Amino acid sequence: MKLNGNNKNKSLLRFTTAGSVDDGKSTLIGRLLYDSKSIFEDQIDQIVQSGKRLGREELDLSLLTDGLRAEREQGITIDVAYRYFATPSRKFIIADTPGHIQYTRNMVTGASTADLAVILIDARKGVLEQTIRHSYIASLLDIRHVVFCINKMDMVNYNEEVYNKIKADLGRISVKLQIENPDYIPISAKYGDNVVDHSEEMKWYNGKTFLRYIETVEIKKNKNPEHPRFPVQTIIRPHSHEFHDYRGYAGRVASGIFSTGDEIVILPSMQRSKIKSIDLFDRNLQNASAGESVTITLEDEIDVSRGDMFVTPGDLPAISHDIELMVCWFNEKPLNPSGRYIVRNYSNESGCVIKSVDHRVNINTLEKETEDLTVRMNDIARIRIRSSKPLCVDQYKRNNITGSVILIDEVTNETLAAGMVVMSA
Amino acid sequence: MEINNEHLKDLENEAIFVMREVAAQFENKVLLFSGGKDSIVLVHLARKAFWPSKIPFSLLHIDTGHNFEETLHFRDDLAKEFGAELIVRYVQDSIDKGRVTEEQGINASRNKAQSVTLLDAIEELKIDVAIGGGRRDEEKARAKERFFSHRNEFGQWDPKNQRPELWNIFNGRKHMGEHFRVFPISNWTELDVWQYILNEKIKLPELYYTHRRKIFNRNGVFLAWAPFMQLKPNETVIEADVRCRTIGDITCTGVTLSQAQSLEEIVTEIAATRVTERGGRYDDKRSEAAMEDRKKEGYF
Numbered sequence: 046m047k048l049n050g051n052n053k054n055k056s057l058l059r060f061t062t063a064g065s066v067d068d069g070k071s072t073l074i075g076r077l078l079y080d081s082k083s084i085f086e087d088q089i090d091q092i093v094q095s096g097k098r099l100g101r102e103e104l105d106l107s108l109l110t111d112g113l114r115a116e117r118e119q120g121i122t123i124d125v126a127y128r129y130f131a132t133p134s135r136k137f138i139i140a141d142t143p144g145h146i147q148y149t150r151n152m153v154t155g156a157s158t159a160d161l162a163v164i165l166i167d168a169r170k171g172v173l174e175q176t177i178r179h180s181y182i183a184s185l186l187d188i189r190h191v192v193f194c195i196n197k198m199d200m201v202n203y204n205e206e207v208y209n210k211i212k213a214d215l216g217r218i219s220v221k222l223q224i225e226n227p228d229y230i231p232i233s234a235k236y237g238d239n240v241v242d243h244s245e246e247m248k249w250y251n252g253k254t255f256l257r258y259i260e261t262v263e264i265k266k267n268k269n270p271e272h273p274r275f276p277v278q279t280i281i282r283p284h285s286h287e288f289h290d291y292r293g294y295a296g297r298v299a300s301g302i303f304s305t306g307d308e309i310v311i312l313p314s315m316q317r318s319k320i321k322s323i324d325l326f327d328r329n330l331q332n333a334s335a336g337e338s339v340t341i342t343l344e345d346e347i348d349v350s351r352g353d354m355f356v357t358p359g360d361l362p363a364i365s366h367d368i369e370l371m372v373c374w375f376n377e378k379p380l381n382p383s384g385r386y387i388v389r390n391y392s393n394e395s396g397c398v399i400k401s402v403d404h405r406v407n408i409n410t411l412e413k414e415t416e417d418l419t420v421r422m423n424d425i426a427r428i429r430i431r432s433s434k435p436l437c438v439d440q441y442k443r444n445n446i447t448g449s450v451i452l453i454d455e456v457t458n459e460t461l462a463a464g465m466v467v468m469s470a
Numbered sequence: 471m472e473i474n475n476e477h478l479k480d481l482e483n484e485a486i487f488v489m490r491e492v493a494a495q496f497e498n499k500v501l502l503f504s505g506g507k508d509s510i511v512l513v514h515l516a517r518k519a520f521w522p523s524k525i526p527f528s529l530l531h532i533d534t535g536h537n538f539e540e541t542l543h544f545r546d547d548l549a550k551e552f553g554a555e556l557i558v559r560y561v562q563d564s565i566d567k568g569r570v571t572e573e574q575g576i577n578a579s580r581n582k583a584q585s586v587t588l589l590d591a592i593e594e595l596k597i598d599v600a601i602g603g604g605r606r607d608e609e610k611a612r613a614k615e616r617f618f619s620h621r622n623e624f625g626q627w628d629p630k631n632q633r634p635e636l637w638n639i640f641n642g643r644k645h646m647g648e649h650f651r652v653f654p655i656s657n658w659t660e661l662d663v664w665q666y667i668l669n670e671k672i673k674l675p676e677l678y679y680t681h682r683r684k685i686f687n688r689n690g691v692f693l694a695w696a697p698f699m700q701l702k703p704n705e706t707v708i709e710a711d712v713r714c715r716t717i718g719d720i721t722c723t724g725v726t727l728s729q730a731q732s733l734e735e736i737v738t739e740i741a742a743t744r745v746t747e748r749g750g751r752y753d754d755k756r757s758e759a760a761m762e763d764r765k766k767e768g769y770f
Contacts, residue, residue: 057477126613127606129659136477138657150634157636278487279494283523291522297487297638326518338486338519351494375634389639392494449637458643463636 055131058264060161061140061188063152063179069196070165073234074141077241077256078130125155135260149178149423150375153463156182157449160264161190168201168231172214178408180215184222185371185425185465187442189265191219192228192258199233203246221411230255272439273301274362274447275309275355276391281340293324293340294349299391299446301357302334303341309355311347312437313364318343352393354437354447362439362447363468367400369429370450370464371441372420378454378461380420380428386461387453388432391446395434396455403427427467441465478666485654486519487638488617489601492652493519493526495642496599500557502588503529503548505541506717507674508603508655510548511663514672515654516601517552527601528555532588534580535562536698541717544675559591575700589625592649599642604653607660617656623647660715664737678736680713680728691724715740 062070128139140155156162162183166176183191193215201207208231219227230239231250238244241256253261281293303309307320323330324340333339341355356362368388374380380399388397404413405426413427420426441448450464492499501516503509516525529549533542549556561580564570570586573579592600606613616632618640633641642650655663667674684695686705693699695707712725713736730736 054476057480127657128613129607129657131659131661136659136662154634154636158638278490281520281523285522285524288522293522295490295519297483324521326521336480336483338483338490340521389641391639392491445637449639451634451636451639451641453641453643458641458645460634460636460641463634 055134055136056264057136057138058161058259058262059138059140059159060163060259061142061152061155061159062163062165063142063156063183069167069234070141070163073163073165073194073196073232073240073255074128074139076234076237078128125151132256132260137259149182149373152179153182153186153373153375156186156188157463159186159188161192161259161262162188164191164193166193166195166211166215168195168197168207168211171211172218174408176215177218177411180218180222180224181406181408181411181425182373184224185373187445187465190228190262191224192230192255192262194255195229195231196234198231198238198244198247199236203231203233203238203244205247205249208250228252228258230258271301272360272362272444273303273307273355273357274299274439274444275303275341276393276447277349277351277353277355278392279351280349291342292346293342294355295338295340296392297338298333298335300335300444302332303355304332305330308358309343310358310361311349312354312356312361313435314348314353316347317358318345318347320344352391354391354393362437362444364435364437366432366435367429368432368436368438368450369403369427369467371425371427371467372452372462372464374420374422374424374426374462376454376459376461377422379422380426380462382418385455386430387455388430388436388450388464389453390436390438390450393434393436395432395436397430397432397452400429400431403429438466440468475665475669478662478669481655481658481662482515482518482666484638484657485515488640488652488654489516489519491618491640491642492599492601492654495640496650498595498597499527499599499601500530500595500597501525501527501554501601502603503531503545503556504603504717505531505537505545505675506603507663507667507678508605510672510674511666512601512603512654513548513552513554514670524553528557530591530595530597530600531556531558532584532591533558533560533562534584535560536580536696538675538677538694538717538723540675540677557591557595559587561587563587564590585625592625597649598644599650599652601652601654603655604651605658605660605663606656607658615653615656617653618642619651619653620644621649621651625649627651661737661741664733664740668733668737675717677714677717679733680711680730682709683712683725684709685712685725692727694723694725 062074126141128141130137140159142152142155164176164179166172195208195211212229230252231247232239232255234240238246239250239254241254243254275298276296277294278296281295283291303320303323305320305323308317309320310317321342321344323333330339382399382402385396385398388395402418402420404415405418405420405424407414439447448466451460452462452464454461501512516527520526531545561583564583564587565572569590570583604612604615606615616635618635619627620633621627644650684707685692686695686701686707688705710727711729713728713730714723714725717723728739730739
């Protein structure tokens with residue numbers, strides 16, 4: 046890695062890996078790091094030592110990412126493990142997530158910030174219930190790209206027909222889940238086929254290797270470039286000698302572009318003002334776009350709090366007490382239909398009650414279940430809530446920051462569910 | 471040298487966002503400051519995040535008593551420069567009070583004991599959040615950490631029961647007596663930290679730069695020699711040109727042989743290196759799950 050022009054505009058790709066236990070996710074990541082020479086010598090020593098201690102015979106690459114004591118002993122991934130590596134053109138953040146049903150919540154966690162979902166399939170087994178569940182989550186969380194890696198091709202003799210059959214099955218599921226243009230790669234994580242180098246055994250495959258794929262896949266930022274949204278995180282008031290009257294609103298631009306001089310509307314109060322300056326440390330910026338953490342000052346002295354949002358006139362989100370959500374429930378205690386919860390939307394928080402549960406999604410058939418409406422751990426359901434404060438939201442598919450919420454237990458403080466705003470017809 | 475790293479900008483934006491969330495959600499806030507490069511970067515990020523206000527966190531240093539002199543001077547100067555309140559708590563005091571026993575023997579270190587001093591400080595000062603420079607790439611157990619890591623009333627970390635963290639919504643709600651550890655640079659790698667230091671021209675303690683020092687080799691790691699360290703019969707002290715890649719205290723900081731004379735050269739060396747940063751940390755070598763166990767006891 047050189048520090049000269051080679052590092053210009055190195056982009057950042059976050060991807061998550063999903064699949065059933067034993068599908069080989071950890072081995073794939075280990076193989077990727079190993080073959081791209083991103084693994085340090087002392088780490089290799091460590092896994093050789095660990096492997097010996099655990100009685101493993103061959104170099105067990107999954108030991109690289111299985112970090113917790115219990116996992117190393119049991120050979121499964123319990124929590125989300127983040128791994129980092131880089132090539133000259135791109136830095137990667139890998140969220141390696143568990144395949145076990147018990148840990149769906151961790152998978153959703155890892156997936157929520159991912160640009161790409163890598164879903165592994167065991168070529169011997171084909172599509173399983175967990176494959177469908179994870180594909181559904183990828184679709185629900187609107188992860189921009191999905192690539193299906195059909196793994197363990199070595200165990201099916203690198204047979205093209207096996208690959209094609211699985212590919213066809215996945216194609217049908219993708220249509221049903223509205224996953225657009227998924228990609229498919231036949232691999233053997235254990236032996237490295239099509240991971241970094243093209244496979245000698247699968248000359249029938251002409252697509253990209255896994256590494257080439259992740260290096261070149263387009264990172265779609267600024268989902269909603271035309272709709273400026275600036276949620277206020279905190280107020281900056283120095284009261285100092287030099288900055289006596291300074292009053293700045295600090296936050297991270299959720300979408301769109303804000304410029305000095307722009308007319309803005311402050312929600313939910315609907316007051317208006319103009320942007321006086323956009324500051325970052327001691328610099329004045331002309332513009333700030335999605336992802337940038339800045340401090341905005343206004344021409345007028347207006348009462349603005351954390352949780353308020355700046356938008357531009359004529360381009361408002363929905364402002365309502367009644368919100369419809371797709372939720373993924375995380376907690377052992379099921380959703381209480383007459384329960385009171387706290388709903389958190391970016392920096393805005395409000396009490397809320399559940400108005401109704403519309404249906405649950407049957408992960409196997411992808412059908413709507415209306416008979417049993419109890420929303421339990423790992424269930425995905427469509428619900429309506431009523432909040433005590435008005436919430437300013439966009440549809441999740443249009444804006445994943447202003448369209449996402451979490452539900453919190455008032456008493457235990459646990460995060461109970463992830464919610465994505467959908468709009469009624 | 472202009473380094474045009476878009477990904478560094480992303481990481482900086484993320485870290486500033488996290489720090490502002492901390493400022494907004496908690497009352498008694500500290501930044502765990504060790505004088506190491508990660509905590510120095512944190513202070514720098516905090517300054518950017520809250521400018522033109524002062525940093526709304528106190529700097530808390532858990533002093534093992536075995537620190538490099540240079541680190542302590544640097545710490546004091548930095549606190550003064552940024553107008554930040556510096557709070558120091560000493561492991562020696564915990565030992566004197568009988569709160570923790572001093573380790574004996576060849577590999578004795580006060581590293582583990584820090585956890586006790588830290589938790590006592592958190593309770594004494596009623597701290598409800600401590601910001602740390604931990605990164606996920608550093609070590610196995612850290613790879614699983616959330617940005618906002620909940621600690622129970624005993625200061626313990628339970629890996630089986632971490633709160634789900636969705637998108638960039640951080641739930642910092644807690645009961646009295648509990649606290650959070652927050653890690654704004656979770657997604658930064660060692661190289662990212664160095665490139666950022668280079669980009670932003672951040673000042674570092676001299677230890678990070680090549681200097682001449684008395685060292686000895688223990689189990690493949692070079693350690694700095696100090697009068698209080700006990701040597702094994704086969705260990706000899708030599709003098710060499712070294713720099714520190716990671717700084718714990720003297721008993722556990724490995725030094726690297728180096729000829730790098732400038733920050734650019736250091737960064738190039740690190741980029742080409744074949745051993746991880748914490749590969750030079752003697753405290754991690756103690757057992758397979760050394761970090762995990764320490765975290766369960768309340769370590770950083």
